[in-house]
Structures are given as structure tokens and as C-alpha cells.
Amino acid sequence: MIKEIQVKSVLNKHKKRDDWFLENYTLNPYSGCSFNCIYCYIQGSKYGGDHSNNLSIKVNAPEILIKQLKNRAFKREYGIIVVGSSTDPYLPIEENLGLTRELLQIIYRFKFPVHIITKSNLILKDLDILRKINASANLPSDLKTKLNHNVIVSFSFSTIDNKLAGIFEPGAPSPRERLQTMQKLKEEGFLVGANLMPVLPFLSDTEVNLDKMIKEMKYHDADFVLVGGLTLFGDKSTDCKVRYFEILDKYFPEISDKTRKLFRNSFYPPKNYQQVLSERSEKICRKYGIKNNII
Numbered sequence: 001m002i003k004e005i006q007v008k009s010v011l012n013k014h015k016k017r018d019d020w021f022l023e024n025y026t027l028n029p030y031s032g033c034s035f036n037c038i039y040c041y042i043q044g045s046k047y048g049g050d051h052s053n054n055l056s057i058k059v060n061a062p063e064i065l066i067k068q069l070k071n072r073a074f075k076r077e078y079g080i081i082v083v084g085s086s087t088d089p090y091l092p093i094e095e096n097l098g099l100t101r102e103l104l105q106i107i108y109r110f111k112f113p114v115h116i117i118t119k120s121n122l123i124l125k126d127l128d129i130l131r132k133i134n135a136s137a138n139l140p141s142d143l144k145t146k147l148n149h150n151v152i153v154s155f156s157f158s159t160i161d162n163k164l165a166g167i168f169e170p171g172a173p174s175p176r177e178r179l180q181t182m183q184k185l186k187e188e189g190f191l192v193g194a195n196l197m198p199v200l201p202f203l204s205d206t207e208v209n210l211d212k213m214i215k216e217m218k219y220h221d222a223d224f225v226l227v228g229g230l231t232l233f234g235d236k237s238t239d240c241k242v243r244y245f246e247i248l249d250k251y252f253p254e255i256s257d258k259t260r261k262l263f264r265n266s267f268y269p270p271k272n273y274q275q276v277l278s279e280r281s282e283k284i285c286r287k288y289g290i291k292n293n294i295i
């Protein structure tokens, strides 16, 4: 079911810039997400809700964004706007609705830089506006010497195996399509990268799998790769933790128990898992000469 909702604010200012995604602001044209990824942290986390059944369109987002950006631009509080921090901005509904497109036009008008996070090739329909933003936005002063681009686009992957992606990301475009779209955007002159988030324990987080994924990102011209582990929340039937283990029991029973052990005490695996993942990713990024951060 798709709802239309009115919002009071659409642009959220962050106190401190995020080191990974460089966000000063976040903006989500939609609430909820029809890509329906099994591991989606929004389902069951503090962000709450059953994403797939509650896709909402923020119908007054354009008028609110004009007010908010006018105010920020007047104070010269330029900063990177991350579009798609909690839901994909290029869901199938965007093709006809064009809400993300309309918001990007406003962002262009007020000269803010963007970092778009998506799994979708629909972003290609907005190349014209993205080119204009890339050519004219104002980066925050401390980033001017570090970033040569005003448009960053990153694509999210939990795997590059199309079959595995079909199980864990049933509504999203295939990894192959994402890779091709990333390459196309690089050819267009944007800064592009891959968010390998979350890599799936025992399925896509192994040294061999990570190596394959990062090699493929390099081959498709990614400027950077960010790697992050899985988090699992909630105990309701629609929550990601419950859904994730249902899928493991059904398709991968051989790793069910050891995955459950990883999440025995928390939403995320123990520190040593994170440490190994981080060292492994750094080593492979070095091997392929690809950055493991944006700047």
C-alpha cells in the first residue's frame, strides 16, 4: 500500500559530518522501501516499521525543502546532502512520480553538493541535473581541497552473486545492473563507489568473496569501496533479525547455527569479527589499489 504523507521537515542537519558518507544533511524523499531487502536494518531497529508495506510519498517535500535550503544557503551553511540514507531514492515508483528528481532540481537551485546512495539504475534518468549540480555546487570550505566533485554516487551491495541477491534483496535491481550503472556514472565524471554493506556472514564476507567483490568494483571503475558488517534487529515476524534467520534456515541451514552464535549477544557480531572484516577489507583494497574511504 502506498500512502501520501505531509512532513514538517525533509532535510535533517547532522551535528557532525559522518566520516564514512560525508553527510552534513540527510534527505529521504520516501519513507519505507519496496526493495524489501531481508537484512534491511530499518525493519526492527529504532527507525522502526514494516518498510515494504508502508511505502509513503512525502508529497510536500519540495515546498519544505525550498524553505529549508533557502535558510541554509542564506547562512552559507553548505554541506553534503546524503540522499537515500534510510530508503532508496530510486524506487520503481520514482520513474513516473519524479519526486527525487524534483528535489534534486531544488538542490541544484540552491547549489548544495550531494551524495546519492542507491541500488537502482533509475538514477540514470537524472543525469542532466546531476551534471549541473556537479558543475556548480558549493562544497563546505574544508572539503574544497579534498574533493574534486560535487556529486558522489554510491551503490550498495551485499553480494555480487545475482542468485544470492535474488534471495536477500528480492525487489532490488541485480548487482550486475548496479555495476554497469556505476561504471556509466564514472564515465559521466562523477565520484562513484560501492558500499559493501552489509556483507553477509559466511556468504559474502569471506576473504575469497570479498576479494571477488572488490576486484569487480575496481573493474567497474569504483573510486572507493566501503565495507560494513550485518546488523540484525527485532523479534517480530517483520523484523530483519527474524526474517534473516528464516531465510538462512530455508536456503542455508548449514550456516544458521554459526550465524546465530555471532548475533547471540547483540545486534551486531562481536568486536573481533568487525576487526577481522576491517583488516581483510583494507588488505584487499590495497591489493587492488582502491580507496576504502571517500576522501
Ligand code: SF4
Pocket: 033, 034, 035, 036, 037, 039, 040, 041, 042, 051, 086, 087, 088, 119, 172
Ligand atoms: S534498499 Fe536499503 S532501505 Fe531499501 S529495503 Fe534494501 S536495505 Fe532497506
